[in-house]
Amino acid sequence: MSENTQNANPKTPAAASAPAAGRHAAGATGTRPVVVAGNRIPFSRAGGPYANASNQDMLTAAIDGLVARTGIAGERLGAVAAGAVIKHSRDFNLTRESVLGSALDPATPAYDVQMACATGMETVSSISNKIRLGQIEAGIAGGVDSSSDAPIAVSEGLRRALLKLQRAKTTMQKLQAFKAVRPADLAPAVPSSGEPRTGLSMGEHQALTTQHWGITREAQDELAAASHNNLAAAYERGFFDDLVTPFKGLTKDNNMRPGSTVEKLGTLNPVFGKKLAGEATMTAGNSTPLTDGASAVLITSEQWAAEHSLTPLAEVVDSEAAAVDFVTGNEGLLMAPAYAVPRLLARHGLTLQDLDLVEIHEAFASTVLSIMKAWESPEFCKERLGLDAPLGSIDRSKLNVNGSSLATGHPFAATGGRLVASTAKELAARAKKEGKPQTALISVCAAGGQGVAMLLRSV
Amino acid sequence: MSTVDPTVPSVSEGYERTRPSGTVKLPALYASAGARAATSVAGGAASSASRKVLPALRNSPVGRVLPASLRSSGPEKVSGALELPRVAHVVDGLSADAEWHENFCRVVHASPRPMAPGAAEAAVFSGALHSLAFPVAMSVLTRKDFPLPVLGMVHLSNTVHHVTDVAVGERVTATAWTENLRSHRSGTMLDAVVTLTREDGTVAWAGRSTYLAKGVHTAIAGEQPRPEQDVAPERAPFEAPLPTGQWSLGAGTGRDYAAVSGDYNPIHLSDPSARALGMKGAIAHGMYTASRALALTGVPAEVPFTWSVEFATPVRLPATVAVAVDDDGRGAHWSTSRVQVWDPKRGRPHADLRVSAL
Numbered sequence: 001m002s003e004n005t006q007n008a009n010p011k012t013p014a015a016a017s018a019p020a021a022g023r024h025a026a027g028a029t030g031t032r033p034v035v036v037a038g039n040r041i042p043f044s045r046a047g048g049p050y051a052n053a054s055n056q057d058m059l060t061a062a063i064d065g066l067v068a069r070t071g072i073a074g075e076r077l078g079a080v081a082a083g084a085v086i087k088h089s090r091d092f093n094l095t096r097e098s099v100l101g102s103a104l105d106p107a108t109p110a111y112d113v114q115m116a117c118a119t120g121m122e123t124v125s126s127i128s129n130k131i132r133l134g135q136i137e138a139g140i141a142g143g144v145d146s147s148s149d150a151p152i153a154v155s156e157g158l159r160r161a162l163l164k165l166q167r168a169k170t171t172m173q174k175l176q177a178f179k180a181v182r183p184a185d186l187a188p189a190v191p192s193s194g195e196p197r198t199g200l201s202m203g204e205h206q207a208l209t210t211q212h213w214g215i216t217r218e219a220q221d222e223l224a225a226a227s228h229n230n231l232a233a234a235y236e237r238g239f240f241d242d243l244v245t246p247f248k249g250l251t252k253d254n255n256m257r258p259g260s261t262v263e264k265l266g267t268l269n270p271v272f273g274k275k276l277a278g279e280a281t282m283t284a285g286n287s288t289p290l291t292d293g294a295s296a297v298l299i300t301s302e303q304w305a306a307e308h309s310l311t312p313l314a315e316v317v318d319s320e321a322a323a324v325d326f327v328t329g330n331e332g333l334l335m336a337p338a339y340a341v342p343r344l345l346a347r348h349g350l351t352l353q354d355l356d357l358v359e360i361h362e363a364f365a366s367t368v369l370s371i372m373k374a375w376e377s378p379e380f381c382k383e384r385l386g387l388d389a390p391l392g393s394i395d396r397s398k399l400n401v402n403g404s405s406l407a408t409g410h411p412f413a414a415t416g417g418r419l420v421a422s423t424a425k426e427l428a429a430r431a432k433k434e435g436k437p438q439t440a441l442i443s444v445c446a447a448g449g450q451g452v453a454m455l456l457r458s459v
Numbered sequence: 460m461s462t463v464d465p466t467v468p469s470v471s472e473g474y475e476r477t478r479p480s481g482t483v484k485l486p487a488l489y490a491s492a493g494a495r496a497a498t499s500v501a502g503g504a505a506s507s508a509s510r511k512v513l514p515a516l517r518n519s520p521v522g523r524v525l526p527a528s529l530r531s532s533g534p535e536k537v538s539g540a541l542e543l544p545r546v547a548h549v550v551d552g553l554s555a556d557a558e559w560h561e562n563f564c565r566v567v568h569a570s571p572r573p574m575a576p577g578a579a580e581a582a583v584f585s586g587a588l589h590s591l592a593f594p595v596a597m598s599v600l601t602r603k604d605f606p607l608p609v610l611g612m613v614h615l616s617n618t619v620h621h622v623t624d625v626a627v628g629e630r631v632t633a634t635a636w637t638e639n640l641r642s643h644r645s646g647t648m649l650d651a652v653v654t655l656t657r658e659d660g661t662v663a664w665a666g667r668s669t670y671l672a673k674g675v676h677t678a679i680a681g682e683q684p685r686p687e688q689d690v691a692p693e694r695a696p697f698e699a700p701l702p703t704g705q706w707s708l709g710a711g712t713g714r715d716y717a718a719v720s721g722d723y724n725p726i727h728l729s730d731p732s733a734r735a736l737g738m739k740g741a742i743a744h745g746m747y748t749a750s751r752a753l754a755l756t757g758v759p760a761e762v763p764f765t766w767s768v769e770f771a772t773p774v775r776l777p778a779t780v781a782v783a784v785d786d787d788g789r790g791a792h793w794s795t796s797r798v799q800v801w802d803p804k805r806g807r808p809h810a811d812l813r814v815s816a817l
Binding site: 182184195197198200211275277325326328 | 701702703705706707709711755757781782783784785786803804
């Protein structure tokens with residue numbers, strides 16, 4: 001099967017006759033997609049140094065940093081997939097425009113993906129699948145978001161009037177179109193973080209889930225402190241030296257607070273869930289801030305990597321998306337990973353405890369804690385997942401070992417690329433140290449009640 | 460709450476059917492009424508509204524053309540036993556215009572369902588059918604022989620039987636009457652009923668609005684006098700459920716709904732116009748709240764259903780209200796829904812809507 005698809009790729013006629021080397025050994029078919037390198041710009045709190053940087057500026061910077069580090073300038077890649085969650089309609093071809101402005105061959109095709117905060121994960125999945133199918137040999141997956149340079153739209157009333165005006169033929173019709181405009185329509189519409197169907201912000205949704213699972217303030221602050229301290233330690237030992245390229249004077253994520261403690265975080269006032277009956281526990285410290293940033297990951301076949309003298313870090317084994325019905329309150333908005341992960345693990349005959357590294361995106365500290373508590377709950381695992389026994393606990397020493405979104409910040413679409421690149425590098429290092437293959441799980445929740453889980457394995 | 464009687468309302472024996480002369484248009488009715496406080500005024504603030512506005516109206520040139528029910532003031536005009544006119548108004552050829560319907564649905568955040576899966580024609584949203592039928596009900600409530608003051612009546616609840624869908628543009632006949640005059644501890648209640656009949660003679664939709672005329676304590680023809688010490692029934696204190704959503708209602712919410720429903724009652728339009736009628740400020744239309752709540756439920760296409768809504772305290776605009784939607788299932792597994800709307804800061808209920816399959 002892969003013989004045929006390889007033949008269809010004019011760039012590598014040699015691959016067609018290549019032996020099975022580089023193919024997945026354990027049941028999976030096709031070419032193994034491997035993460036070769038990753039790059040991101042430091043993430044910045046909104047309104048900071050990147051306030052005037054556009055999504056295109058940041059994505060181009062992330063791609064160019066990756067191209068420079070891997071020495072693939074002028075290469076024609078099979079595809080570049082990226083996206084932004086908050087995007088102006090004029091940026092319909094954001095990724096392609098970024099590629100055109102990058103050091104890559106302008107003949108490199110590109111496409112935009114949007115799956116809210118799981119955008120980056122979905123681009124990695126998409127590029128990997130193309131490689132596995134033999135459609136492409138190498139591609140870049142990534143994402144970008146700016147909360148500072150957000151698009152501002154005209155109000156619905158003015159928008160409808162302007163469109164009507166555009167369709168109007170006679171002067172009378174034009175006057176009619178304008179007659180409908182009210183003074184209040186002249187106020188612009190700023191993008192909001194509210195769920196369109198419920199009107200609740202993500203934080204308010206998570207506050208409901210937090211109460212449902214009884215996640216304490218202390219547990220959330222503990223996780224937040226660990227995130228900052230793990231990230232700081234990773235910077236300290238140079239872990240990010242080949243994962244981050246400075247941008248606009250920033251060399252590290254400026255949301256990071258080294259030396260964070262539960263005591264310090266405990267002084268912050270709650271910001272979400274204040275209208276609910278129970279105690280409000282979610283603060284600015286245990287929630288991610290609005291952030292600007294971009295990330296990019298180079299994924300290739302092992303053969304392409306060898307041809308370009310690049311060392312594979314980890315194989316993108318598989319991914320699984322899930323979605324939940326949060327609109328009627330049947331499930332929490334950010335709980336989809338609790339469903340995606342067990343399905344993915346089951347497909348590969350794995351348990352939570354088989355994993356060497358676990359990355360659960362810290363949209364809020366309580367998101368991570370609620371998901372883990374659900375997996376420990378026999379009722380949840382039986383009633384919601386249909387499992388005889390709970391999935392069990394995760395060893396905290398394997399969780400978000402190099403810090404996660406609470407510390408780095410969370411430029412929505414850029415988070416997937418950050419997670420995949422960092423995890424692949426950590427896997428490769430651990431496999432070398434332990435002398436045996438290592439497996440990692442990454443899970444990311446997203447607006448709209450969605451989530452994507454992914455398995456990476458050292459090569 | 461009791462479940463809705465599955466029987467679709469019909470005109471009682473002995474009612475005379477008449478076709479009101481000319482077209483029934485709300486603006487004309489409002490012009491004569493000056494202001495309409497009949498619908499959507501939860502909480503009873505409108506009685507004081509009527510006390511303020513009616514004398515002013517009566518003394519103005521408008522007073523001379525006011526219908527009898529508005530011309531004289533409230534309780535004191537009533538003499539002898541109260542009786543509703545045994546008349547049903549019939550209006551043919553009503554239809555929902557496509558553009559109007561799209562606007563209505565946009566304002567109440569409804570997604571119209573098709574007449575049948577895959578059909579090109581859209582079915583009129585159940586809340587929009589209420590607006591279509593409403594002027595005919597108003598024409599009965601503003602008849603000269605209608606015994607209660609329309610301005611000041613409080614909309615307590617609304618029950619709808621949605622038996623079959625009506626297509627956008629389809630012509631239907633509206634039949635409206637009043638019935639069930641009964642006393643209440645704080646006044647007199649009655650039902651205004653409207654049915655919409657398709658050309659094949661089947662009743663597609665029937666709506667029953669229950670109104671309270673506060674302070675009217677006159678004997679009702681054929682009803683035993685109520686005991687003197689009539690106390691309010693013990694109400695369970697409101698316990699807010701966990702919200703599933705919230706609505707941010709801007710100051711223009713009443714104006715937006717007025718533009719599509721035709722209900723330009725000043726108590727909904729702005730703070731000054733509402734204050735002029737004795738309110739503390741503008742309040743949302745009850746039927747706006749009901750339509751928006753109904754639009755949140757997962758009633759599957761082609762399934763006949765009933766919905767009923769009880770209004771508690773009014774929604775003062777602008778407001779952020781909490782909402783809890785509870786569907787018992789999706790698609791074929793759906794049979795009932797409940798939507799509660801409340802003020803999360805004060806913990807007071809605004810509206811409680813129940814939907815169930817017929």
